[in-house]
Amino acid sequence: MTYETDELCSCDSASGLMIDTGLPPSNAPNACDLYENVAYDQYWRRADRQKLNELEHAIVNELLPITGQRIIDLGCGYGRLADCYMNRFRISVMFDGSRSLLQAAQKITGGKALYVLGDINHLPFKTAAFDCAIMVRTFHHLDDSLSFTKNLRRILCGGGTFIVNYSNKRNIYRVLKYLLGNRSHNPFSCEPDTAEPNFIHHHPDFIRKLLENAGFNISDIRGAGILDKVAGVLPTFLFPILPTGKTLAKVFGKLFLAPWIFLKATVNAGETLLPTTAAEELLNCPQCGSQPVRSPSGFYCKECQQVYPLDDGIIDMRISTT
Ligand SMILES: [Zn+2]
Structure with missing residues (x-):
């Protein structure tokens, strides 16, 4: 089954505002199954997603290390961000819970990565297998972020880098709605907002503590989903002159105003990178x-x-x- 383009987003019923989840309408009990046979690339090819896609590429390109040995893209999808890292690392591993999306990723990357179908709650990799991990548009699907973060820490070597984004429950839209009385969940409280099925919104303090307790040090922050969103709803002919918000992504990130927060975190100390040459040995x-x-x-x-x-x-x- 594939979904039509217009179905690939959810509507925030509290306000009528569209939220850029990319989620299909689904009652899948497991987040792993959400994207099976979903034409997720159609969502990102929509005209109103162009600026957001550009911005997320720009942010990931900035946050990624210039070069490295092995990177894993956790929840890689159809390989939307593969062009950011494929040429920077000796080995790229693309990991997802959807076979159909991995097949699409194979096509987009020309079969140059290792493609692993798996459950993100049971990462099938050796300790210190990677010196970099990227996880974009996936963290909000995690049922057990504490267990995941410990597991992630295990597969990264000491000094390794983690690039992640999460849905910010304390973003400016949610705060305004809350202050106007249109939302019951308090955006300032630290606990995750689990009101929407398979889509969890996190408070910046929760994420910071989670990563720090697992042995990560947050070194950089960016915010997305404000100026790019404005650009996305204006007429297409204005696209070339409208900003993506890249220049303000640092400000939106540090103030935690944006709906999507990108973080760069580094493993404080740990094992040295596993010495191996073949991707399958990981x-x-x-x-x-x-x-x-x-x-x-x-x-x-x-x-x-x-x-x-x-x-x-x-x-x-x-x-x-x-
Ligand atoms: Zn076994």
Whole structure:
């Protein structure tokens, strides 16, 4: 099933304002399944998403290290941001819970990455496997951000970089709505806002504590979703002269006014980067933590007998329950 372009966004019923979630209308119980067979690229090709897409590329390009050894794109989708990092790292791993999106990512990146289908709550990679991780438009789907952050810390080496964005519950739109009495959830309270299914909004203080407690140091902040949003709703012929908000992204980020906050965080201390040359050696059995071995159909864990099929260049590292 594919969704028509107009269906690929949600409407904030409290205000009537469109929020740029990119989510299809879905009742999928698992966030992993939200994007299966969804034409997510159509959402980002819409004229009213052009400026936001440009801005997010600009922010990611600024925050990413100039170069590195291995990067993982967590929730890579169809590879929207792959052009930001593919040429900067020796090995790129594209990780997603949707096979159809990974197939699209394969096409967009010409098969030059390692494509891993998996559950983000059970990252199937070795300790200190990467020196960089990027996670854009995914954090708000996490059920257990505490467990995820600890796991992420495990697969990053000491000094490694994490680029992430999250939906800011304390953004200027939500604050104004709250002050005008149009929203019941207090944007100033620290706990996550879980009112919308599969879409969690976080307070900046919550994210800061989460990352610091896991051993990260936040070094840079950007904000998106204000000027680019204004540009996105104005007539198309004005696009070339309207700003994306790149120059003000630092201000919007530091004041935490923007709906989307981008962070750059660094692992304070930890293991040195795992010495390996082949991307497949980065894999770990998500069930028992052993290294899977190659098998005729893909990969196999001798310890727990889990089978991980390799199909058309995509390694399925999900734990099978059958
Ligand atoms: Zn195993």
